Amino acid sequence: MKSDRLKLITTIEDLRYYLIQGMKIEHATIPPYLTALYSLKPGSNLEAFHMIRPIVVEEMLHLTLAANVFNAVGGNIEGVFTNPEFVPRYPTKLPTGEEEFLVNVGKFSKQAVKTFLNIERSKEVTQDEPLVGSRVKEEFLLSIFGYDPTKSFSSIRLFYAEVIRGLYALHKEMGDALFCGDPQKQISREYYYNGAGDIIKVTDFDSAIRALTLIQEQGEGSRTEAIYDAEKKLCHYYRFEQLELGQYYVVDKNEPLNSDKPHCPTGKTFTVDWDAVYPVKENAKLNDYPKGSELYTAAQDFQKAYSKFLEEIEDSFNGNPEKLVLAVGGMFRLRDLANSLIRNPIPGMDGVNGAPIYRLD
Amino acid sequence: MTIKSVDCQTVSKTFYDAVIVGSGVAGAIVAKQLSEQGKNVLILEAGTSRDLTLAGFQSYVETFYGAIAKHANSPYPLNLNALSPTDGLNSYFEEKGPMPLSGSYTRVTGGTTMHWQGTTLRMLPDDFKLRSKYGQGLDWPIEYTDLMPYYRKAEYEIGVSGNTKEQKELDIPFLPGYVFPMKELPPSYLDEQIREKIDGTTFDLDKETIKLKLSSFPQGRNSVPNPDYALYHGDVFVPSGVTSENPLEYGERCQGNASCVPICPVQAKYDARRTLGTIAFPDRVHLLSQAVASRVEIDPENGRVTAIHYKHYKDKNSPQYTIGTAKGRLFVLAANAIENAKLMLASELLSTSGLIGNNMMDHPFILTWALMPQVIGTMRGPLVTSGIGTFRKGKFRKQQSAFGIAIENSGWGWSGTGATDVLRDAVNRNRYGKDLRQELIDRISRQLLLAFMCELPADYSNRVTIDPQYKDRLGNYRPVIHFNISDYCKKTMADARKVSREIFKRLKAEDYTHYKNSDPAYFEYEGEGYWYRGGNHFSGTHVMGTSKHNSVVNKNLRSWDYENLYLVGSGSMPSIGTANTTLTIAALSFLASEQMLKDLNT
Incomplete structure (x- = not known):
């Protein structure tokens, strides 16, 4: 791999390259969240279900926003999602503040929630840290993408900070010529929605900054010591922390400063039933399933459907926005296929159920 | 944060700006509107309130999934202390005939929006002038244009797609x-198949040529x-979704689960809990559930309402109850047309017009069903995506009632021979495996059902009354129903059947419609037999009008006889045209709230 590529952004090519990495980062969270979500036994752990699901939806929102910026600056999205390396090989590493950690694809568990907290914390940047990583101190890694670990950013948030800095510098240099992409390729809010966050069509500098800022904020928050983002919605990190603490946070939308402080929720308590979960195989691979078994076929079917889903996403980001609705509709099939794996034991493995596989090797 | 669930003690110690009976769409909107202007309100709900939690709602979904009979109230456990009438399945209504009213409403938090289909048609301007234009039923004291701004508020509150x-x-x-x-929700494949063959064809009704044209149904x-x-609006609408005591961050789109009536498992369908769950100042709204209003107390000195007496039960499985009173400045009955009238009659309220309980209306439905020549994907999508609205208006309304046609995506279920019956029959004939699957495809996936919703104008003798011999377990009155269908409506039902024959012919669909004469709602008209199904759109029992002599409430839904009493809901509607009533109920609730605020501020 081109380990020299993650240098700071100086050309429009660099910017596009960064945005591809951004889309990979956003996508990398989807398989672990989705698998944990589907491992919940039906009707149990409603709090967890209703916390994880919208986060998955919002990660897809981030993915879409990154794609909008990418398209706006004239990137060619063809081959981005359909590249076999777009889906990481789990367990995979993700960047975090001070130390690296592994992300597994597996069942909903205390360990999984810890990992999710790590994922979301990795988007954090503290107030005293410079917004842009120092050129000398590019220490940590994005090893999932095969980079030289000495040339990475310490957090996803810093990564986007560099994208924003690069965008700003390039816009100063090139003016509006930077936004040379086809506006027809923009996904607008009518093709996508959920209660939180909003699709931003990116056609100029301002909209690009808004889109990137939204990605940054939804993870960790708009300011330090706040549990909510600019829309006064609880950030992903704190939503997951509720599962660890068994208590809801209270966000006061009218008087945001009266909201709960980080790590000290005051809302209703609830019990997480860590046992009402299917014991799915961690980081399942196709050869975990006996050849010729129904699970083997189901795993193949899921992987194919997932590839197809990514293909459709790519197609919708490539000038066919109306196809996004169909692609998302295809996720019902993914869910059903995932369930047929998750709810069945793997022959020969005592008490271990199947799990979806997101890539073939 | 949601509204505050309180106990009887809190209620007895509080003097409210407004006491609202019922937590359905009307009560919820009034509570929201008043509380947002600084008023403290109490909602008395006869049913249980576990609905406001995730687990509570989920238990309803699961009760529904586990129920053998999938009727309008099957998600809601039987509650003998506050029975929900359910198509004659329990003995809550005391039907005195000559024809059955049937139908259902739901006595839980959220009211009947907990089982409604979600259709949000506006009434037509002509519907407001049924008497003056067509010599039928009653006129409204207001016009369509008066209600327009409130329709818009209602469409925002409910979240209408259309x-x-x-x-x-x-x-x-x-x-x-x-x-x-x-x-609008995308039309189903079935809609498209019908549109292709039907759009632009005509049917002659009473010498008037009506063009058949499909249109999508606006829905919540x-x-x-x-x-x-x-x-x-200034901003794009952001749909809200799952109602919960704790913040949830998304509103899901309709996924076509096809169980809209009674319950949408992903909460893509509006119900009144959504209004209750989005009240900006929830501390100002108290909810006392399991409290059945039993009497409206009047001060004989000044003729004002002073309190609502209620019977509060701790356990729905026990007949034990305590009596409490809720006091305030203003009182709002929003308990549905039949319950409102019943409560007023039970309280022996003064009625200058003598119209409390009279003029009861509903939308009787004629159903017709057939097998399409091709597989049309029955049981997919929301229950209805399109219909034919062109019979909703016309000069023929002088002679016969208007009607709307819904194309049902859910097959023959409503006719009594649904998917379960087909399955049972096939299994009884020892079908299994591929044969069984093929038979189900053949017999279910081609099912087409057309539902003709007919207008039934206000008629004085159609009424709800009370009788001391008919009481429920808590000693509250059960509604005694007198109901009949006029020839004005029967003529249209017969014509609806003719329209269906014509449509089936054009679709080359095999007509399977048959009306058993043993059905309680069976009737004959001009030599042919039919039956109808209740529409659950009970209304007219406390109509609004221009004076205390011709109506129970004024155009602001305030009682003529008691100046601090409001009667909100479809009971105040003098006619219901061919529009499902919920949207208009919601619009009227906004309208009435404005007047209530004026009253409270003077």
């Missing part, structure tokens, strides 16, 4: 540039927000 262009073709005026908050169900709504 296509204003198609509605305009039915002569429904909208403000220039106005669109519904969300785009999440779809794609319409970007043009921002032109009118």
Whole structure:
């Protein structure tokens, strides 16, 4: 791999390259969240279900926003999602503040929630840290993408900070010529929605900054010591922390400063039933399933459907926005296929159920 | 944060700005509107309130999934302390005939929106002038244009998906540039198949040629927000979804689960809990559930309402109850047309017009069913995506009632021979495996059912009354129902059947419609037999009008006889046209709330 590529952004090519990495980062969270979500036994752990699901939806929102910026600056999205390396090989590493950690694809568990907290914390940047990583101190890694670990950013948030800095510098240099992409390729809010966050069509500098800022904020928050983002919605990190603490946070939308402080929720308590979960195989691979078994076929079917889903996403980001609705509709099939794996034991493995596989090797 | 659940003690110690009976769409909107203007309100709910939690709602979904009979109230456990009438399945209504009213409503938090289909048609301007224009039923004291701004508020509150262009073709005026908050639900494959063969054909009704044209149904169900709504509203609509005591961050789109009545498992369908769950100042709204209002107390000195007496039960499985009173400045009965009338009659309220309980209306439905020549994907999508609205208006309304046609995506279920019956029959004939699957495809996936919703104008003798011999377990009155269907409506039912024959012929569909004469709702008209099904759109039992002599409430839904009493809901509607009542109930609730605020501020 081109380990020299993650240098700071100086050309429009660099910017596009960064945005591809951004889309990979956003996508990398989807398989672990989705698998944990589907491992919940039906009707149990409603709090967890209703916390994880919208986060998955919002990660897809981030993915879409990154794609909008990418398209706006004239990137060619063809081959981005359909590249076999777009889906990481789990367990995979993700960047975090001070130390690296592994992300597994597996069942909903205390360990999984810890990992999710790590994922979301990795988007954090503290107030005293410079917004842009120092050129000398590019220490940590994005090893999932095969980079030289000495040339990475310490957090996803810093990564986007560099994208924003690069965008700003390039816009100063090139003016509006930077936004040379086809506006027809923009996904607008009518093709996508959920209660939180909003699709931003990116056609100029301002909209690009808004889109990137939204990605940054939804993870960790708009300011330090706040549990909510600019829309006064609880950030992903704190939503997951509720599962660890068994208590809801209270966000006061009218008087945001009266909201709960980080790590000290005051809302209703609830019990997480860590046992009402299917014991799915961690980081399942196709050869975990006996050849010729129904699970083997189901795993193949899921992987194919997932590839197809990514293909459709790519197609919708490539000038066919109306196809996004169909692609998302295809996720019902993914869910059903995932369930047929998750709810069945793997022959020969005592008490271990199947799990979806997101890539073939 | 949601509204505050309180106990009887809190209620007895509090003097409220307004006491509202019922937590359905009407009560919820009034509570929201008043509390947002600084008023403290109490909602008394006869049913249980576990609905406001995730687990509570989920238990309803699971009760529904586990129920053998999938009727309108099957998600809601039987509650003998506050029975929900359910198509004659329990003995709550005391039906005195000559024809059955049947139908159902739901006595839980959220009211009947907990089982409604979600159709949000506006009434036509002509519907408000049924008496003066067509010599039938009653006129409203207000016109369509008076209600227009409130329809818009209702469409925002409910979150309506629809296509204003198609509605305009039915002569429904909208403000220039106005669109519904969300785009229409995509028509089903079935709709498209029918549109191809039917659109543009005609049918002669009473010498008037009516053109058949499909249009999408506006509905309170999440779809794609319409970007043009921002032109009118200032911002694009953000759909809300799952109601919960704790914040949830998303509103899901309709996924076509096809169990809309009674319950949408992903909460893409509006119900009144959504209004209760989005009240900006929840501390100002108290909810006392399991409290059945039993009497409206009047001060004989000044003729004002002073309190609502209620019977509170701790356990729905026990007949034990305590009596309490709720006091306040203003009182709002929002318990549905039948319950409102019943409560007033039980309280022996003064009625200058003598119209409490009279003029009861509903929408009787004629159903017709057939097998399409091709597989049309029955049981997919929301229950209805399109219908034919062109019979909703016309000069023929002098002789016979108007009707709307719904194309049901859910097959023959409503006719009594649904998917379960087909399955049972096939299994009884020892079908299994591939044969069974093929038979189900053949017999279910081609099922087409047309539902003809007919107008039944207000008729004095159709009424709800009370009788001391008919009481429920808590000693509250059960509604005694006198109901009949006029020839004005029967003629249309017979014509609806003719329209269906014509449509089936054009579709080359095999007509399977048959009306058993043993059915309680069976009747004959001009030599042919039919039966109808109740529409659950009970209304008219405390109509609004121009004076205390011709109506129970004024045009602001305030009682003529008691100046601090409001009667909100479809009971105040003098006619219901061919529009499902919920949207108009919601609009009227906004209208009445404005007057209530004026009253409270003087």
